[in-house]
Amino acid sequence: MSLFASEPFPAADAPPLVVVAVERAVDRSPDGLTYALPPALAALPEGARVEVPLGRGETKTPGWIVRRIPETEDPGVDRAKVKYILAQDESGAVLPGELVQFARWISAYYACPIGMTLASILPAAVRKSIGRVERTLIDLAEPQPDPSATGAKKLNPRQKQALALLATLPRPIELTEFAHAAGYSSPAPVRALIASGHLVAHRKTAVEAGFIARSGGVAPAPEPTADQRAAFDAICADLGRFSQHLVFGVTGSGKTEVYIRAIEECVRRGKRAILLVPEIALTPQTVGRIAGRLVHAKVAVLHSGLTAAQRNQQWTLLAEGGADVVVGARSAIFAPIPDRSLGLVIVDEEHEPGYKQDSAPRYHGRDAAIRRAQLASCPVVLGSATPSLESWLNATERRLSRLHRLPKRAPGLQVPKVSIVDFAAERRGFRDGRVNLLGPTLREGIATTLDAGGQVLLLLNRRGYANYIGCSDPRCDWTLTCTECDAGMICHVDARGQIRRSFVRCHHCLAEQLLPKTCADCGKPVTVFGLGTQRVEEELSRTYPALVEGQTMLRVDSDTMQTAAHFHDALERFGKGEVRLLMGTQMIAKGLDFPNVRLVGVVSADTALALPDFRASERTFQLVSQVCGRAGRGEKPGRAIIQTFEPDAPAIRLAATGDFETFATRELTDRKEYRLPPYRRLARLVLRHPGETECEKRATDLADALRALAPEPTNPRAGGFSGVVEVRSATPCAVARIAGRYRWQIEVLADSAADLSKLLADARSRGLLRLGEELAVDVDAIAAM
Ligand SMILES: [Zn+2]
Numbered sequence: 085m086s087l088f089a090s091e092p093f094p095a096a097d098a099p100p101l102v103v104v105a106v107e108r109a110v111d112r113s114p115d116g117l118t119y120a121l122p123p124a125l126a127a128l129p130e131g132a133r134v135e136v137p138l139g140r141g142e143t144k145t146p147g148w149i150v151r152r153i154p155e156t157e158d159p160g161v162d163r164a165k166v167k168y169i170l171a172q173d174e175s176g177a178v179l180p181g182e183l184v185q186f187a188r189w190i191s192a193y194y195a196c197p198i199g200m201t202l203a204s205i206l207p208a209a210v211r212k213s214i215g216r217v218e219r220t221l222i223d224l225a226e227p228q229p230d231p232s233a234t235g236a237k238k239l240n241p242r243q244k245q246a247l248a249l250l251a252t253l254p255r256p257i258e259l260t261e262f263a264h265a266a267g268y269s270s271p272a273p274v275r276a277l278i279a280s281g282h283l284v285a286h287r288k289t290a291v292e293a294g295f296i297a298r299s300g301g302v303a304p305a306p307e308p309t310a311d312q313r314a315a316f317d318a319i320c321a322d323l324g325r326f327s328q329h330l331v332f333g334v335t336g337s338g339k340t341e342v343y344i345r346a347i348e349e350c351v352r353r354g355k356r357a358i359l360l361v362p363e364i365a366l367t368p369q370t371v372g373r374i375a376g377r378l379v380h381a382k383v384a385v386l387h388s389g390l391t392a393a394q395r396n397q398q399w400t401l402l403a404e405g406g407a408d409v410v411v412g413a414r415s416a417i418f419a420p421i422p423d424r425s426l427g428l429v430i431v432d433e434e435h436e437p438g439y440k441q442d443s444a445p446r447y448h449g450r451d452a453a454i455r456r457a458q459l460a461s462c463p464v465v466l467g468s469a470t471p472s473l474e475s476w477l478n479a480t481e482r483r484l485s486r487l488h489r490l491p492k493r494a495p496g497l498q499v500p501k502v503s504i505v506d507f508a509a510e511r512r513g514f515r516d517g518r519v520n521l522l523g524p525t526l527r528e529g530i531a532t533t534l535d536a537g538g539q540v541l542l543l544l545n546r547r548g549y550a551n552y553i554g555c556s557d558p559r560c561d562w563t564l565t566c567t568e569c570d571a572g573m574i575c576h577v578d579a580r581g582q583i584r585r586s587f588v589r590c591h592h593c594l595a596e597q598l599l600p601k602t603c604a605d606c607g608k609p610v611t612v613f614g615l616g617t618q619r620v621e622e623e624l625s626r627t628y629p630a631l632v633e634g635q636t637m638l639r640v641d642s643d644t645m646q647t648a649a650h651f652h653d654a655l656e657r658f659g660k661g662e663v664r665l666l667m668g669t670q671m672i673a674k675g676l677d678f679p680n681v682r683l684v685g686v687v688s689a690d691t692a693l694a695l696p697d698f699r700a701s702e703r704t705f706q707l708v709s710q711v712c713g714r715a716g717r718g719e720k721p722g723r724a725i726i727q728t729f730e731p732d733a734p735a736i737r738l739a740a741t742g743d744f745e746t747f748a749t750r751e752l753t754d755r756k757e758y759r760l761p762p763y764r765r766l767a768r769l770v771l772r773h774p775g776e777t778e779c780e781k782r783a784t785d786l787a788d789a790l791r792a793l794a795p796e797p798t799n800p801r802a803g804g805f806s807g808v809v810e811v812r813s814a815t816p817c818a819v820a821r822i823a824g825r826y827r828w829q830i831e832v833l834a835d836s837a838a839d840l841s842k843l844l845a846d847a848r849s850r851g852l853l854r855l856g857e858e859l860a861v862d863v864d865a866i867a868a869m
């Protein structure tokens with residue numbers, strides 16, 4: 085700027101300028117756009133949600149103040165042309181500064197525009213002020229109006245009585261409550277006393293919501309084991325500075341006790357803690373345990389199972405600094421904890437794929453937790469019996485985090501006895517001509533357990549009745565596929581469990597139709613193959629008179645558990661013992677702790693092994709070990725029976741013996757050899773388009789454009805990178821078409837997170853990544869999309 089410019093310095097009354105990130109899917113200027121604050125809003129802080137005029141049409145668009153530009157700084161724009169912010173958002177929500185900073189990292193790392201990222205952090209219930217009520221509180225005016233003054237109202241005896249009563253009550257008191265106490269039938273007489281100056285009133289807003297039920301009472305603290313003590317001592321010693329800890333504890337070893345003690349110490353030091361749990365339905369159980377031990381701490385919960393008003397209430401409570409601990413699913417990592425007060429972040433069952441968000445911003449709750457702790461300079465604790473290979477590598481070879489082993493189950497708990505059953509061999513013994521999904525070993529195990537009064541958990545990772553619908557003539561290769569997706573349809577039986585009235589559903593686009601009776605090619609009858617949870621349910625009711633569907637036996641999968649409340653209710657009935665057998669998909673493998681579960685059955689351990697994903701072995705290992713760990717958590721010993729067609733698969737064999745370290749070492753050797761995560765960082769970009777050729781062309785063009793931005797393999801440092809970035813050729817996705825849209829993907833692999841980020845940032849600044857219907861970017865993708 086020239087010294088002779090007409091306005092070298094802002095005029096004394098120049099409005100303050102701010103940078104606003106608008107809620108749009110494209111962001112060529114990563115930080116945002118410059119706006120001016122009108123006098124009425126001059127004090128708006130960073131983190132406030134606002135409405136701004138955007139573009140030539142001045143379209144009213146929501147956005148966020150991400151930075152106030154200091155008066156001394158050259159804003160880089162012509163002040164005279166800067167537009168004014170229109171209004172503050174009605175909710176009045178303001179995100180703490182640390183959260184805005186955190187959102188910036190999420191936006192940069194997961195390649196999602198900052199405005200969209202901030203929008204996803206603020207729950208809709210808060211934005212819409214659901215449950216917010218205004219109350220009027222009243223108090224006696226000091227001094228009382230002089231009765232001799234001209235124009236002063238004379239009080240009647242009833243009013244004098246009411247004022248005398250108020251003097252004896254705890255004040256300030258709510259207007260309606262006082263009206264009631266004083267015997268008035270409406271608030272009008274009280275309002276008259278305000279008008280006459282005898283009472284003062286002020287308004288207070290609060291969020292009202294239904295009571296959040298929490299299970300469990302006050303619990304005594306158990307004597308910690310030496311391993312538990314060593315872990316929480318090390319964590320507590322790090323309170324006040326950033327450090328990473330991995331608590332690797334076998335199922336039933338008491339990881340929660342370590343968390344509770346660390347949280348206790350964090351709260352004692354006046355700081356706040358975030359505890360993430362993988363499954364919504366597990367939150368009440370965890371909250372109950374925490375609240376039962378930390379009787380003086382205020383515990384908030386944040387998860388999608390809350391009503392909108394409850395969500396707003398909990399969020400507001402946190403934002404006002406009214407909670408010491410927040411327990412919640414993935415999104416609780418965005419808890420609006422006031423600046424400089426976060427003291428500890430814990431991620432339980434850190435290996436769970438459910439921590440990855442499957443819409444933009446596609447963040448990983450665990451990795452985000454590490455970053456949030458780093459920004460707050462506090463320790464982060466990851467816990468698992470089957471750590472992700474990412475976390476294991478960080479704790480061992482890379483020495484980025486401290487490893488705490490809890491190798492033994494808590495005193496009194498025995499390790500369950502695990503048997504692997506070769507299902508192919510068992511099936512040869514069947515003589516009844518039926519399709520049997522439970523072999524003799526598992527059948528016998530269920531019968532013995534039920535007879536002895538125990539409970540059973542049964543895992544099958546596949547919904548529906550049968551997953552393959554085809555022609556009964558072996559010479560014909562017709563199978564029923566979805567017309568809109570490149571995928572087979574899944575057979576489901578109707579609510580009455582009748583196969584005659586079966587329907588088929590596509591698990592990708594959810595299209596449904598009746599089960600056809602005949603083959604579309606040759607007209608012969610249709611037959612269904614394969615397994616699903618419904619079919620197992622049918623076999624169980626046929627085999628065991630004690631198991632009645634919906635009463636003593638419950639099926640838990642996303643078909644039956646449409647809300648978190650359904651799942652919570654199912655778990656409660658199982659906990660009370662009225663349900664004898666709980667069967668379902670991986671939903672039941674996570675963290676359940678029921679002392680009377682004496683048998684865990686895995687109907688088919690192979691369903692996860694068959695996934696077209698380099699993590700298939702890791703997933704299988706985790707699933708089998710986790711579900712086996714649900715057995716024998718009480719006084720009676722437990723056992724687990726695993727049916728498989730691949731009894732020698734290392735993932736299954738090592739899970740059965742509980743040998744995580746051998747599994748991890750083998751698997752990491754393979755990953756290193758093929759240069760797969762966690763040795764490299766992977767981003768997956770998926771393009772979707774209704775036209776097959778167009779989809780392929782766009783994917784190929786984008787891959788070429790990305791490759792042009794990537795560093796030269798021979799001299800990566802020339803472009804500001806530190807290593808090699810490999811942009812693979814575009815290929816069709818595993819499911820090549822969903823809901824009528826073709827899908828192509830590009831995989832980008834980089835030696836470091838920084839290089840991957842740099843490439844994606846370069847692509848964003850060139851406008852190559854416009855997220856939405858046609859493009860998804862998944863950084864650190866953990867599953868095929
Ligand atoms: Zn479909």
Ligand SMILES: [Zn+2]
Nearest residue numbers: 555560603606
């Ligand atoms: Zn046919």
